Amino acid sequence: MKHISKNFSGINVLKDVNFNIYKSKVMALVGENGAGKSTLMKILTGVYLKSEGEIYLDNKSVTFNDTRSSQQAGIAIIHQELNLVQDLSIGENIFLGREPVSSRGRILWKNLFENAQFWLDKLGLNENSKELVKNISVGKQQLVEIAKALSIDAKVIIMDEPTGALTPTETEKLFNVITDLKDNGKSIVYISHRLQEIFRICDDVTVLRDGELIGEEAIENIDEDIIIEMMVGRKLSEQYPRIETGIGEDILKVENLSNQFVKNISFVLKQGETLGVAGLMGSERTELMRTIYGIYPYSKGDIFLNGVKVKIHSPMDSLHLGIAYVTEDRKSNGIISEMNVRENITLSSLKLFQGPLGFIYKGKEEILSKEYVEKMSIKTAGTNQLLRFLSGGNQQKVSISKSLMTNPTILILDEPTRGVDVGARKEIYDLINKFKIEGMSIIIVSSDIPEILGICDRVMVMHEGKVSGFLNRHEATQESIMALAVGKDVN
CATH class of the missing domain: 3.40.50.300 (P-loop containing nucleotide triphosphate hydrolases)
Structure with a gap:
């Protein structure tokens, strides 16, 4: 993405941002809330049209006017906010709008639920793909969102706070999946406020602040303090500033x-x-x-x-x-x-x-x-x-x-x-x-x-x-x- 800008009602949300995604690597995208991360990804996935700039996929200029066109080009996103239909099953949510159909246009339910179960098993989610989404916890719904994105078999997968509702064990399973995806030539954009995850799983990091690009660095060349200073524009002396107070009755x-x-x-x-x-x-x-x-x-x-x-x-x-x-x-x-x-x-x-x-x-x-x-x-x-x-x-x-x-x-x-x-x-x-x-x-x-x-x-x-x-x-x-x-x- 080159020189991307986005205006909403005359307000500049993104200003001349460059963003690179590399084959078989994980690019971290970090910044404070309101830095423009989600807006940049919504432009990449066709939710928003850019005001200025160019997008290149495999060195070819592309324009995505909607989410379907970005998916067809091989770009999938796991949203920070759950985007599931509560009264549908897990399998129906995973393949919503992409259901396998027969030559007569009928949905192949057996194939749908079996394919959905494959992705649930891969993520270690012990749920039946026929279970209604409303009957499972928020954390498990997050895993369903991840399964939905993985099932598209995209070349670029955007993960927006994917571990927000996951336990440490489930997070490790996700990291193993990310490693497998890299080994299979997939490219990942990893958005997270958990900096220890950035250093655990990412190869490079891009930092945004107030809608502008602050910099791109290889993970091996920086540390947590540098990222925080790039994000907030100042040193953050202590992440957990707990104080001692008198405990009462x-x-x-x-x-x-x-x-x-x-x-x-x-x-x-x-x-x-x-x-x-x-x-x-x-x-x-x-x-x-x-x-x-x-x-x-x-x-x-x-x-x-x-x-x-x-x-x-x-x-x-x-x-x-x-x-x-x-x-x-x-x-x-x-x-x-x-x-x-x-x-x-x-x-x-x-x-x-x-x-x-x-x-x-x-x-x-x-x-x-x-x-x-x-x-x-x-x-x-x-x-x-x-x-x-x-x-x-x-x-x-x-x-x-x-x-x-x-x-x-x-x-x-x-x-x-x-x-x-x-x-x-x-x-x-x-x-x-x-x-x-x-x-x-x-x-x-x-x-x-x-x-x-x-x-x-x-x-x-x-x-x-x-x-x-x-x-x-x-x-x-x-x-x-x-x-x-x-x-x-x-x-």
């Missing part, structure tokens, strides 16, 4: 909580504490948080707040009790993309802005939502901008802001930095530290073990719907967490 106590997802869960959360919750896919971490928040009912057990037994039947009950939850799947449950930034931020706190007749005071709503845009460093043209035009990381910050506006005493963050760049991650970690100083108690569910180790005071590890152990900050390591995550007794 028990604020949340869960005793023997059980339902169809979890079994006899017991733990405590103290005032001012950050509790990390780790575990592999299928450990039911998210299901536990959704049970505590009132999305799922519990059949057994008790929940205590400040020593008082409470009944939580719905998210509204949780909000009234001072518990807020930021979902792992912002697209489906955390935001409304067709509403603007202001409306999303204030969605859970509308009573703050209601007049006596129920009308919303827009002026007050605007003032407070602007405060959160500034506090969270949300990159947006204004609070009236539709959320679907924001990058994934900025959408995540809006989702977190929505929960913070309810003024919670307990904040549950489920994969809070998934799809968020290193600069924005540090801003989120700084906010977590600020909340700790103010006495807020925080639960962080994360598949990113370095994040758990870097920011949390204590770690609870889950395995198959049960608590397999607790680790304090000084004894927690990647090895000890993984041992508990697979059900091994580390005592």
